[in-house]
Structure formats: structure tokens, C-alpha cells
Amino acid sequence: MFGAGAMTNSISEIRHTDLLFIIGSNTSEAHPIIAMEMKRARQAGAKLIVADPREIWMAEQADLHLQLKPGTDVWLLSAMTHVIVAEDLIDHEFIASSTEGFEAVRDAVAKYTPEEAEKVTGVPAEDIRTAARWYATTEKAGIYYTLGITEHTHGTDNVYCLANLVLMTGHLGKFASGMNPLRGQNNVQGANDAGATPIYYPGYQPVTDEGVRKKFEKAWGVPLSPDDGLNLNVMMKELAKGNMKALYVMGEDIVISEPNVSQVEKGLNMCEFLVCQEIFHNETTRYADVVFPATCFAEKDGVFTNSDRRVQRVRKAVEPPEGAREDWRILCDFARAAGYSMPEYNNPGEIYAEMASLTPKVAGISYERLDENIEGLQWPCPDDQHPGTPTLHMDGPLNGKAQFQAVEYRPSAELPDEEFPLVLSTGRTLYHYNAATQTRRDPGPVAKQRSNFIEMHRKNAKLLGVEHGETVKVLSRRGEVEAEVWVSPRVRFGCIWMPMHFAESRANLLTNDAGDVITGTGEYKVCAVRVEKLNGSSNGNPNDHPSITTT
Ligand SMILES: Nc1nc2c(c(=O)[nH]1)N[C@H]1C(S)=C(S)[C@@H](COP(=O)(O)OP(=O)(O)OC[C@H]3O[C@@H](n4cnc5c(=O)[nH]c(N)nc54)[C@H](O)[C@@H]3O)O[C@H]1N2
Ligand SMILES: Nc1nc2c(c(=O)[nH]1)N[C@H]1C(S)=C(S)[C@@H](COP(=O)(O)OP(=O)(O)OC[C@H]3O[C@@H](n4cnc5c(=O)[nH]c(N)nc54)[C@H](O)[C@@H]3O)O[C@H]1N2
Numbered sequence: 121m122f123g124a125g126a127m128t129n130s131i132s133e134i135r136h137t138d139l140l141f142i143i144g145s146n147t148s149e150a151h152p153i154i155a156m157e158m159k160r161a162r163q164a165g166a167k168l169i170v171a172d173p174r175e176i177w178m179a180e181q182a183d184l185h186l187q188l189k190p191g192t193d194v195w196l197l198s199a200m201t202h203v204i205v206a207e208d209l210i211d212h213e214f215i216a217s218s219t220e221g222f223e224a225v226r227d228a229v230a231k232y233t234p235e236e237a238e239k240v241t242g243v244p245a246e247d248i249r250t251a252a253r254w255y256a257t258t259e260k261a262g263i264y265y266t267l268g269i270t271e272h273t274h275g276t277d278n279v280y281c282l283a284n285l286v287l288m289t290g291h292l293g294k295f296a297s298g299m300n301p302l303r304g305q306n307n308v309q310g311a312n313d314a315g316a317t318p319i320y321y322p323g324y325q326p327v328t329d330e331g332v333r334k335k336f337e338k339a340w341g342v343p344l345s346p347d348d349g350l351n352l353n354v355m356m357k358e359l360a361k362g363n364m365k366a367l368y369v370m371g372e373d374i375v376i377s378e379p380n381v382s383q384v385e386k387g388l389n390m391c392e393f394l395v396c397q398e399i400f401h402n403e404t405t406r407y408a409d410v411v412f413p414a415t416c417f418a419e420k421d422g423v424f425t426n427s428d429r430r431v432q433r434v435r436k437a438v439e440p441p442e443g444a445r446e447d448w449r450i451l452c453d454f455a456r457a458a459g460y461s462m463p464e465y466n467n468p469g470e471i472y473a474e475m476a477s478l479t480p481k482v483a484g485i486s487y488e489r490l491d492e493n494i495e496g497l498q499w500p501c502p503d504d505q506h507p508g509t510p511t512l513h514m515d516g517p518l519n520g521k522a523q524f525q526a527v528e529y530r531p532s533a534e535l536p537d538e539e540f541p542l543v544l545s546t547g548r549t550l551y552h553y554n555a556a557t558q559t560r561r562d563p564g565p566v567a568k569q570r571s572n573f574i575e576m577h578r579k580n581a582k583l584l585g586v587e588h589g590e591t592v593k594v595l596s597r598r599g600e601v602e603a604e605v606w607v608s609p610r611v612r613f614g615c616i617w618m619p620m621h622f623a624e625s626r627a628n629l630l631t632n633d634a635g636d637v638i639t640g641t642g643e644y645k646v647c648a649v650r651v652e653k654l655n656g657s658s659n660g661n662p663n664d665h666p667s668i669t670t671t
């Protein structure tokens with residue numbers, strides 16, 4: 121809608137913001153450093169609105185906690201949009217000069233009144249009005265979102281709704297405001313920028329664009345396919361149907377992290393050839409025909425691009441274990457063995473230089489410049505004199521005119537019913553990292569959090585006759601796992617929440633692999649489940665689990 125997929129503003133601007141609107145982000149556990157910047161803004165007087173079904177730490181601190189039902193963000197955000205239109209709090213000048221398509225959004229939100237929204241979302245109409253007014257009338261107001269927004273079958277619609285709010289109030293291209301997706305991993309932004317997606321060459325140059333393709337064909341001296349590849353969600357489904365003969369998995373533990381994972385395992389059993397490129401054995405390498413041992417971040421040179429588009433150098437600090445090699449060396453040798461005459465690169469700086477020469481967004485970034493600029497360089501950085509871009513869209517939207525997108529609410533793919541009456545949402549905790557391949561090797565985090573649990577409302581626990589600390593069975597249409605009940609004031613009645621970190625009790629045996637229509641992202645945040653008692657047996661001491669209170 122704006123012409124770039126990344127945080128519009130910089131992390132360093134957060135402390136200067138006057139209003140923080142955090143939606144679907146458990147910032148203090150998943151992005152603690154960014155959360156510290158938010159706390160600084162709070163101490164300087166910024167207002168805080170949190171929209172999250174759980175009473176996370178940030179919500180406890182908030183001026184306004186919009187505790188919506190999972191999967192109803194389109195209703196909440198459309199109702200906020202409705203209020204801003206109805207009370208004429210829109211930025212007429214910005215809409216006229218910098219955007220297209222406002223009328224369609226204005227018409228689409230007419231029926232999303234706060235009163236109707238209250239019925240669907242559970243958020244009081246008056247709170248929706250207050251949030252809309254605060255957001256629209258505060259100049260330095262920033263939106264911060266993550267997976268509570270994107271990991272839905274309507275994840276893209278949620279993002280559209282947020283971007284509509286930004287555009288109609290003119291919060292784009294201004295200091296300490298904007299639209300800020302907080303990236304999950306140290307280099308997920310960089311991986312995307314470098315083209316680790318089936319639809320783009322580096323710098324979001326589409327594989328289907330003939331001019332782009334010709335440029336890369338010339339540089340690499342080979343014909344290139346004009347077709348989009350399969351996205352991860354589709355790949356996993358083709359795998360389960362036996363249509364993937366071979367799979368090359370690099371730095372992902374798919375057997376833990378993909379939704380509806382028993383289907384993935386079924387597919388791996390049919391797949392003829394699996395390569396894993398890994399720093400550790402994990403659950404997925406059990407299925408591998410070949411494991412290429414790679415070096416970890418501390419054992420190699422390179423760059424990481426963080427959430428605010430900042431390209432920074434990382435340097436080798438320790439020697440790798442014997443036999444482990446840098447990911448790029450493994451890939452180059454693999455390409456050569458497959459018959460391509462890959463150039464002899466001496467270091468990753470040469471690879472970066474090649475990418476920069478073909479990618480306008482980062483054309484001005486080089487290892488030499490990064491050595492001089494220890495704080496890194498933020499793209500777009502189109503030439504070697506350019507200082508980088510801390511705030512996007514300062515001279516107007518990157519795509520010329522930003523595009524409004526009208527959205528209609530679609531419910532989550534699987535809703536609770538008599539058989540599976542509870543809504544399960546999944547995510548992460550402060551103490552473990554994703555598949556926990558790394559953090560469960562370390563005694564510190566393990567001591568803090570040893571095993572899996574579900575957060576449950578006390579009324580649900582009472583209805584089921586289960587106690588805090590009791591092990592129960594959680595079942596969905598796709599699988600079942602055992603976990604301990606933590607009776608928790610954080611979750612809504614009717615909802616349970618479980619982390620994704622535990623191999624012996626995988627949340628993803630339960631989750632739904634229905635994907636977002638555009639991105640394919642799985643619906644990790646909503647599926648229907650039932651909880652059963654384990655033959656009356658109960659164990660565990662609630663005091664063993666300090667983490668529920670310490671964040
Ligand atoms: N300690 C730690 N930090 C991490 C990670 C880790 O594993 N451990 N993982 C990293 C990665 S890869 C990522 S992508 C990020 C993810 O960071 P986050 O997205 O912040 O983490 P999640 O726990 O997945 O969930 C986000 C929040 O969305 C809320 N939510 C669930 N459903 C909905 C909904 O329907 N609407 C709304 N508005 N909110 C909803 C949840 O209650 C939760 O508070 O964290 C990164 N940081
Ligand atoms: N139920 C549920 N499932 C989810 C989510 C959720 O919220 N709920 N969130 C999803 C999200 S946002 C994400 S990002 C995924 C994460 O899922 P994964 O990517 O599977 O999880 P990680 O633990 O980040 O796994 C990374 C793997 O990379 C390896 N590794 C680390 N460094 C290197 C390196 O330098 N080179 C190589 N070759 N390997 C390395 C680690 O050993 C580990 O096995 O999970 C997704 N799955």
C-alpha cells in the first residue's frame with residue numbers, strides 16, 4: 121500500500137512518540153529491547169493503547185486495553201476507522217495529496233459502528249471511540265504490530281486495516297509515528313531483502329517482471345524461470361500429498377514450527393530426499409538424508425538487517441567446531457556440484473557487493489561503508505554518498521500515491537463449536553526461542569521454563585474441574601498434546617493460550633494450516649480445541665513456574 125514492507129520509522133524514534141498503539145504484539149516478552157524504548161516513551165508521558173486478547177504485561181501498563189476476541193481485529197479497526205470518519209478527524213490534505221482510494225474505505229466502514237463492533241469483538245464501544253480519537257488527534261502516534269495481526273487467514277486484511285488508519289490520519293512519512301511491523305528474528309528482514317522468498321529477487325524485484333529477469337540472467341549467465349515458486353504453506357501441503365520429491369531445509373525446524381505438523385511428518389516420510397543445513401541436530405534432522413553442519417552467527421562474518429531496515433556488520437568472534445562451515449560456502453559448493461559455475465568468492469563482502477550492484481534499494485551499501493558506519497546503514501540507500509533512510513516516505517509515499525484498501529470482515533477458518541468449544545492461540549514466551557533448538561540447550565532458560573503449559577481462565581478451569589498445575593490433554597481436529605494448566609488472569613473466558621516451544625508437546629499438532637489468502641501464513645493464532653482431564657491424575661507445583669508472574 122505504501123511501496124515498502126518494513127517498519128516505516130526507526131526504533132530510536134519510539135521514545136519520542138506521544139502515543140503508542142500496540143496491536144497483536146507481546147512486546148515485553150518477544151521484543152524486550154523495543155519494549156524498553158516504549159517504556160521510555162511512557163515515562164516521558166506518551167499514551168499507550170494495547171489491543172490484545174491477553175492481558176500481557178504491556179496491557180497491564182496501558183491507558184486503554186482493548187481486550188478483543190481473537191480473530192476480530194478487522195471489526196475493531198474498521199470501527200475505529202468508522203469513528204474517525206464520522207467525527208471528521210481525518211487528514212484531508214494528506215489524503216488528497218498522497219493517497220488513492222479513500223472513498224472505497226469510507227463507504228466500506230459505514231456499517232462497522234462501534235456498537236456492532238462491541239458485539240463481535242467484546243470491546244466496549246466507548247473504548248473503541250476513545251482509541252480512535254486519541255490515535256487520530258495525536259500527531260506523533262505510532263502503530264506497532266506483529267503476529268497477533270498477521271498469523272490469521274485474514275492477516276493481510278488486518279494489515280490493510282492498520283494501513284488505512286495510518287493513511288487517513290496522515291501518520292506516514294513523519295517522525296515518531298508510522299506503521300511498524302516488529303520483525304521476529306535478528307535477520308528476517310535481511311533474508312527477505314536478499315530475496316529469500318519465491319516471488320522476488322533481492323530488493324523486492326518481482327521474478328515475473330521481464331526487465332528484472334533479463335538483468336539477473338545477464339549478471340548470472342543462466343536462463344531464469346519466469347514463474348513464481350511455491351510459498352512455504354503451499355510447499356508443506358504439496359509435501360503432505362507426496363508431491364515434493366526433495367526438500368532443502370536451511371535453519372528451520374519445520375517439524376516443530378509448521379502448523380498441522382502431523383501432515384508435515386507424513387509428507388517427510390514420503391519425501392525421497394531431505395537435506396538439512398543446521399547448526400544443531402533438531403527434530404527435523406531426524407528425517408534428513410544429509411545434514412550439512414553450518415556455523416552459527418558468532419562463528420562467521422556477514423551482515424544482519426534488523427527490524428528498522430538497518431544493515432549492520434557482524435564479525436566472527438569464535439572458531440567453529442570442526443567440520444562446520446559458513447552457510448554461504450555450503451551453498452556455493454552445492455551450486456557448483458549441481459553444475460553451475462559459481463564465482464569464487466573470497467568473503468561475504470564480495471557477495472554483498474554483487475547483490476548491491478543489482479539492487480537499487482541497497483546500491484549504496486558496502487562492507488567498506490559499514491566498517492566506517494558502526495551504527496549501520498538503513499535502506500533505501502541508493503548510492504555511495506547516501507546517508508541511508510531512518511524514516512520512510514518523508515518525501516511522499518515511495519509508490520507515489522499510497523493505496524487505500526477496503527476490507528470486509530471474514531471470520532477465522534475454524535471457530536469453536538460443541539465438540540471443540542475453546543479457542544486456542546499460540547505464541548512464545550520470554551525464556552525460549554521459537555523451536556527452542558537453541559534455548560533448551562541452555563540451563564538458564566530451561567530452569568525458568570521446563571515444560572509446556574496452557575493459560576486458562578479460572579472459570580474454564582472450574583467448569584472442567586481442573587486445578588492449577590494439573591496435566592491435561594488438549595485436542596483439536598488435527599491432533600492432541602499434554603500440557604499443564606496454568607490458571608491465569610491473562611486470558612479471556614473461552615480462550616486458552618500455549619507456547620510453541622516444546623518438542624514433546626507440540627502446539628503445532630493442534631494448529632490449523634489454513635493459510636492467509638495472499639501470504640500463505642498459517643492461522644497459528646486461532647483454532648478450536650477441547651481440554652480433557654487425564655483420568656483424574658494431577659501433578660506439578662504452581663510455584664515451580666515463576667515466569668507467569670515475573671514478566
Ligand atoms: N523470547 C522470545 N522472543 C522472540 C521469539 C521467541 O520465540 N522468544 N520469537 C521471535 C519471532 S520469530 C517473532 S515472529 C516475534 C513474535 O512476536 P509476537 O508476535 O509479539 O509474539 P506472539 O507470542 O506470537 O504473539 C503476539 C501477541 O498476539 C496476541 N494475539 C493473539 N491473537 C490475536 C488476535 O487475534 N488479535 C490481536 N490483536 N492479538 C492477538 C497474543 O496474545 C500475543 O500477545 O518474536 C520474536 N522474539
Ligand atoms: N504454533 C505456532 N507456531 C509457530 C509460530 C507461532 O506463533 N505459533 N510462529 C512462527 C514463526 S513467526 C516463526 S519465525 C517460526 C520459527 O520456526 P523455526 O525457524 O523452525 O525456529 P527457530 O528456533 O528460529 O529455528 C531455527 C533453526 O535454525 C538453526 N540455526 C540457527 N542459526 C543458524 C545458522 O546460522 N545457520 C543455519 N543453517 N541454521 C541455524 C537452529 O539450530 C534451529 O534449528 O515458527 C512459526 N511457528
Ligand SMILES: [Mo]
Nearest residue numbers: 303304305308
Ligand atoms: Mo517469526
